[in-house]
Amino acid sequence: MKDAVRSVTILDANAILRYILDDITEQAEQVEKAIESDDIAILPEVIAEVVYVLNKTYGINRDKTSEYICSFLDDAKCSTITLIESVKLFGDKNIDFVDCLLYEYSKQNDYKILTFDKKLLKLLQQ
Numbered sequence: 001m002k003d004a005v006r007s008v009t010i011l012d013a014n015a016i017l018r019y020i021l022d023d024i025t026e027q028a029e030q031v032e033k034a035i036e037s038d039d040i041a042i043l044p045e046v047i048a049e050v051v052y053v054l055n056k057t058y059g060i061n062r063d064k065t066s067e068y069i070c071s072f073l074d075d076a077k078c079s080t081i082t083l084i085e086s087v088k089l090f091g092d093k094n095i096d097f098v099d100c101l102l103y104e105y106s107k108q109n110d111y112k113i114l115t116f117d118k119k120l121l122k123l124l125q126q
Helices: 013-021 024-039 042-058 062-075 082-093 097-109 118-124
Strands: none
Touching: 013 024, 013 042, 013 062, 013 082, 042 062, 042 082, 042 097, 082 097, 097 118
């Protein structure tokens, strides 16, 4: 007899944005139900898209973008330290979100990062 396969729901950027912005109530409520009842996964690639859309499309500043996403990650009970710290770093530093992820991967996992990006190099050398 096969073991029961655990079902995981991956939230895409549009779902997360509807929840954060609460601009389409029906969809925001659907995401809220998934957060409350499903086993959900939050992927760094998806958060990178959310950061971009909030920052560039909606013109929300880095601090607020970080605040909104941190609040969402808390609501979603996300415990991925690398992702959480990357979002916080994005709010504090003037570097791209993907560079924040790379920095946190290096810090949390002792990875070496090969880069020629001056801002990221400076951060890595601190």
